[in-house]
Amino acid sequence: MRCILFGPPGVGKGTQAKLFSAKLGIAHISTGDMLREAVSRGTPLGMKARTVMDAGQLVSDDIMIGIIEDVLRSEACRPGFILDGFPRTVPQAAALTGLLERLHQYLDVVVNMEIDEAEVIGRLSNRVSCSGCGKIFSVREVGFPDNRTCPSCGGGLIQREDDKPETVLRRLRVYAESTAPVKEYYRAKGLLKTVNAAGSVAEVNARIMKLFPSV
Ligand code: AMP
Numbered sequence: 001m002r003c004i005l006f007g008p009p010g011v012g013k014g015t016q017a018k019l020f021s022a023k024l025g026i027a028h029i030s031t032g033d034m035l036r037e038a039v040s041r042g043t044p045l046g047m048k049a050r051t052v053m054d055a056g057q058l059v060s061d062d063i064m065i066g067i068i069e070d071v072l073r074s075e076a077c078r079p080g081f082i083l084d085g086f087p088r089t090v091p092q093a094a095a096l097t098g099l100l101e102r103l104h105q106y107l108d109v110v111v112n113m114e115i116d117e118a119e120v121i122g123r124l125s126n127r128v129s130c131s132g133c134g135k136i137f138s139v140r141e142v143g144f145p146d147n148r149t150c151p152s153c154g155g156g157l158i159q160r161e162d163d164k165p166e167t168v169l170r171r172l173r174v175y176a177e178s179t180a181p182v183k184e185y186y187r188a189k190g191l192l193k194t195v196n197a198a199g200s201v202a203e204v205n206a207r208i209m210k211l212f213p214s215v
Helices: 013-024 031-041 044-054 061-072 090-102 117-125 165-179 181-188 201-211
Strands: 002-006 027-030 081-084 109-114 127-130 136-138 192-196
Touching (some): 031 044, 061 090, 192 201
Parallel strands (some): 109 192
16 A cells, blocks of 8 residues: 545644554655654754744755655565655655656555645644654643643653744645645546545544555
8 A cells, every 4th residue: 555645734644644554554654754853853954944844834845855765765665655744746746756656666545635724723723742652632632731741651742833823824825835736736647535634533534444445
């Protein structure tokens, strides 16, 4: 299984990708998580990416394509992968097509997760994640900021810098301008399948599961 979970920030790509990666035993490739790790380790990539990410803009296509090429060539991706947060521009999508052709691999499906913009804004401004296990919660669910401890592993709960209201609006603008056109790229290839991403995690999971061929 090789697939892309596609959709605006806050639609639930990361949450669903984690579930499917565990269920199907395939790699979950989140470019956002990889960049955040580089930022927290203070690597040259992290230092370059930090300001761009905090401003809600996109890291350059050259950098992102280089990162994805290294990951997809790795042994971990051989059984399959779920891409979360890549591709985010049409040039990234075209580079991915070329790379997969060179690797003699093909995408099974691009899952287009759709939701109202108002719902996305609400989800992003209400989400916190665990710095230990990476699980995502809503502030109401865990009582943040009074409680800053992960109910699952006891790690520290943090709110992402780019989930602040003004940055959220910029990210949604960047999505509409640069990322949404990727949908047409995959629609033209006959790979795009759309799901309604409103509702509970379990409901959305069941809808996506139906789209996966041979699972
Ligand atoms: P995410 O966790 O997927 O919302 O990504 C967080 C941030 O990382 C984005 O707002 C971008 O600044 C950067 N980023 C992640 N993936 C990409 C990508 N494929 N292309 C460009 N920037 C990216």
